Amino acid sequence: MSDPAHCLHTSGEEDPVWIHTDPYSNRPRFPKLNEDLHCDVCVIGSGIAGISTAYELVARGVKVVMIEARDAISGESSRTTGHLASALDDHYTEIASKHGDKAATLIAESHDWALRRVGDVAWKLGIECEYRQLPGYEISQYERGDLKHQKEVDELRAEAKKAQECGLAATFQEGFAIPGWDGTPDQRDATIFQRQATFHPTKYLVGVLKWLAQQPQFSCYTHTRMMSCEESGLLHKEVHVKTMDGYTITCKDAVEATCVPLQKLSIIAEMEYYRTYSIAIRIPKGSYEDCLIYDLADPYHYIRFTACDDQDDYLVIGGGDHKVGQEGEDGRYAELESWVRKRFTRAGSVDYRWSGQIFDPVDYVAFIGLNTGKKHTYIITGDSGNGLTHGVLAGRLIADEIQGIDNPWSKPYSPKRLPPLSTLPSMLSHDLQINAQYKRYLQKDIPDIESLAPCTGGVLNPSTSKPLAVYKDEKGVAHKFSAICPHLHGVVVWNDTEKSWDCPVHGSRFSKEGICVIGPAKAGLNPEDETAGRAQQVVMATT
Numbered sequence: 001m002s003d004p005a006h007c008l009h010t011s012g013e014e015d016p017v018w019i020h021t022d023p024y025s026n027r028p029r030f031p032k033l034n035e036d037l038h039c040d041v042c043v044i045g046s047g048i049a050g051i052s053t054a055y056e057l058v059a060r061g062v063k064v065v066m067i068e069a070r071d072a073i074s075g076e077s078s079r080t081t082g083h084l085a086s087a088l089d090d091h092y093t094e095i096a097s098k099h100g101d102k103a104a105t106l107i108a109e110s111h112d113w114a115l116r117r118v119g120d121v122a123w124k125l126g127i128e129c130e131y132r133q134l135p136g137y138e139i140s141q142y143e144r145g146d147l148k149h150q151k152e153v154d155e156l157r158a159e160a161k162k163a164q165e166c167g168l169a170a171t172f173q174e175g176f177a178i179p180g181w182d183g184t185p186d187q188r189d190a191t192i193f194q195r196q197a198t199f200h201p202t203k204y205l206v207g208v209l210k211w212l213a214q215q216p217q218f219s220c221y222t223h224t225r226m227m228s229c230e231e232s233g234l235l236h237k238e239v240h241v242k243t244m245d246g247y248t249i250t251c252k253d254a255v256e257a258t259c260v261p262l263q264k265l266s267i268i269a270e271m272e273y274y275r276t277y278s279i280a281i282r283i284p285k286g287s288y289e290d291c292l293i294y295d296l297a298d299p300y301h302y303i304r305f306t307a308c309d310d311q312d313d314y315l316v317i318g319g320g321d322h323k324v325g326q327e328g329e330d331g332r333y334a335e336l337e338s339w340v341r342k343r344f345t346r347a348g349s350v351d352y353r354w355s356g357q358i359f360d361p362v363d364y365v366a367f368i369g370l371n372t373g374k375k376h377t378y379i380i381t382g383d384s385g386n387g388l389t390h391g392v393l394a395g396r397l398i399a400d401e402i403q404g405i406d407n408p409w410s411k412p413y414s415p416k417r418l419p420p421l422s423t424l425p426s427m428l429s430h431d432l433q434i435n436a437q438y439k440r441y442l443q444k445d446i447p448d449i450e451s452l453a454p455c456t457g458g459v460l461n462p463s464t465s466k467p468l469a470v471y472k473d474e475k476g477v478a479h480k481f482s483a484i485c486p487h488l489h490g491v492v493v494w495n496d497t498e499k500s501w502d503c504p505v506h507g508s509r510f511s512k513e514g515i516c517v518i519g520p521a522k523a524g525l526n527p528e529d530e531t532a533g534r535a536q537q538v539v540m541a542t543t
C-alpha cells in the first residue's frame with residue numbers, strides 16, 4: 001500500500017537520490033498554524049529560496065514566520081540535481097545579447113557569490129552536506145570530426161570569452177578530455193569553468209532549517225497553505241497572508257518563495273514550464289574525476305557525482321526536458337542511461353530515477369524582488385535550471401531590499417523590468433502555444449472508467465458535462481476529480497511517471513489525490529465523488 005502522505009513529502013511518486021543518505025524522516029517537523037500571528041516578514045515556501053531568505057533575515061535579527069503548504073523541503077529543492085554553478089544554463093553570450101554586458105557581469109558576480117555562500121553557511125553552521133568546489137566542463141554534443149562539433153566548439157570558445165569578460169575563471173581548452181570518460185564517443189574540447197560547486201541539497205537545507213528552528217526570532221508552520229497575500233493600509237503598510245484554514249499572518253513584508261508565484265498572469269506569462277528527468281547510476285569510486293559536466297544538446301545533459309556507499313558513488317545525470325503536460329517520459333530515462341553507459345563504461349545499476357519541474361523566463365533571467373504593483377510583497381521565481389544559486393542569491397537581495405540596502409546585483413532580476421524587445425517573438429509563440437492547450441476541452445484520454453488499469457489515471461470528457469480526472473487506486477476503486485485546473489482553467493493531463501495531474505497551460509501540478517503540489521494554482525482539484533473527497537481528507541489528516 002503506497003504512503004498516502006507521499007505527496008506531502010515530495011512532488012512526485014518517484015523518489016530522488018537524496019533520500020539515499022537523507023531520508024524524509026530526517027526533515028524537521030513543525031506544527032500547523034492554528035492562530036493569527038504578527039511578524040516582521042512572512043516567508044511562504046520552504047525550499048532553497050524560502051530557507052535562504054529566512055536565513056539572511058534571521059541572521060540580521062529580523063523576526064520571520066515561515067509557512068509551508070506541505071512538509072518542509074517538499075518542493076523542487078528536494079528533487080534537484082544540486083549543481084551550484086555560475087556557468088549558467090542560458091549562457092553569457094545569450095544573456096549579454098538580451099540584457100547587455102553590464103547586466104551579464106552583475107549576474108555572473110551574483111551567482112559566483114551564491115555558490116560560495118552555500119559553502120560559507122555550511123561551514124559556519126557545521127553542516128555536513130558534501131559541499132565542495134570543483135570544475136565545470138561544457139562540451140559539444142557531437143563527436144570530433146563532425147562539422148556540427150566544430151560549430152559548437154565555436155560557441156564554446158565564444159562562451160568562454162564572454163564569461164571571462166564577465167569576470168569568471170573560464171577558458172576554452174582544445175583537446176580537453178573529461179577524466180574518467182573511457183567510452184568511445186570522442187567529444188574532446190571544452191570550456192572549463194573553475195570554482196563551480198556542488199552539495200547534497202537536502203542535507204544542506206535540513207541543516208539550515210534546524211539552525212533556524214533554534215533561533216527565537218524564527219518560527220515555521222507546515223501543512224499551512226497560503227491562499228492570498230494582500231497589502232493594505234496607508235502606503236501599503238501591512239501585508240495580510242491568509243491561510244487555507246482561515247488564519248491571518250500580519251507582517252510588514254511578505255516573500256512568496258513558492259517556486260512559481262501564485263498569481264494569474266504577468267510574470268507567469270513570461271515563463272515556460274518544463275519537466276526534466278534525472279537518474280542516479282552507480283559508478284566505482286576512483287573511476288572518475290569529481291566535476292560538473294554539461295553538453296550543448298537541446299535539451300542538454302547535466303552531470304554531477306554524489307556519495308553512495310563504500311564501493312560506489314552515484315553519477316547523477318539530468319536531461320530530456322519537455323513542456324509540462326505536453327509530452328510524457330517516452331523513453332527519456334533509457335536515453336539518459338544509455339548516454340552514460342556509452343561514455344562511462346564502468347557504470348553500474350540505476351538505483352534512482354525521478355523528474356521535476358523548471359521554469360524558464362523568456363529573457364533568461366530569474367525574477368527576484370518586489371512583485372509588480374506591490375510595495376511589500378516579494379517574489380522569487382524563474383530558476384532557468386539555476387534555481388539553487390538563484391534561491392541563495394534571492395535571500396541576500398530580498399534581505400537587502402527589505403532593509404533598504406542598495407545592492408547593484410538586484411537590478412537585472414527585478415520582476416518590474418520590461419522584457420527586452422528581442423524576446424517578443426518568442427513570447428508571442430509561447431503565448432500561442434499555451435493558448436493552443438485549451439484544445440483539451442475537445443479531447444478525451446480514456447473512453448470509459450472500466451478501461452483504466454489500477455494505479456493509473458486519465459481524463460474522461462463526457463459530451464454532456466465538464467472533463468473529469470479519474471484515478472483508479474491500487475484496489476481498483478475509481479476517484480473522480482474535476483479535470484479543470486483552478487488557476488486558468490486548463491484541462492489537466494495524467495503524468496504516469498510521477499502519478500500526478502499536470503496542467504499543460506501554466507504547469508500547475510496535483511497529486512493523484514488532487515492535492516496541489518506546484519503552482520501557480522493555489523488550491524487542489526475539486527473532488528467530484530465521495531471516494532475522491534475521502535482520499536484528499538486522508539492525505540490532509542496526515543500531519
Ligand SMILES: Cc1cc2nc3c(=O)[nH]c(=O)nc-3n(C[C@H](O)[C@H](O)[C@H](O)COP(=O)(O)OP(=O)(O)OC[C@H]3O[C@@H](n4cnc5c(N)ncnc54)[C@H](O)[C@@H]3O)c2cc1C
Binds near residue numbers: 083226257260357388
Ligand atoms: C530535476 C531537477 C534538477 C535541477 N537541477 C538544478 C541544478 O543542478 N542546479 C540548480 O541551480 N537548479 C537546479 N534545478 C532547479 C532548482 O532545483 C529549483 O529551481 C529550486 O530548487 C527551486 O527552489 P524554490 O525554493 O524556489 O522552490 P521549491 O523548492 O519548490 O519550494 C517551494 C515551496 O513552496 C511551497 N508552497 C507552494 N505553494 C504554497 C502555498 N500556497 N503556501 C505555502 N507553501 C507553498 C511548496 O510546497 C514548496 O515546498 C533543478 C530542478 C529539477 C527539478
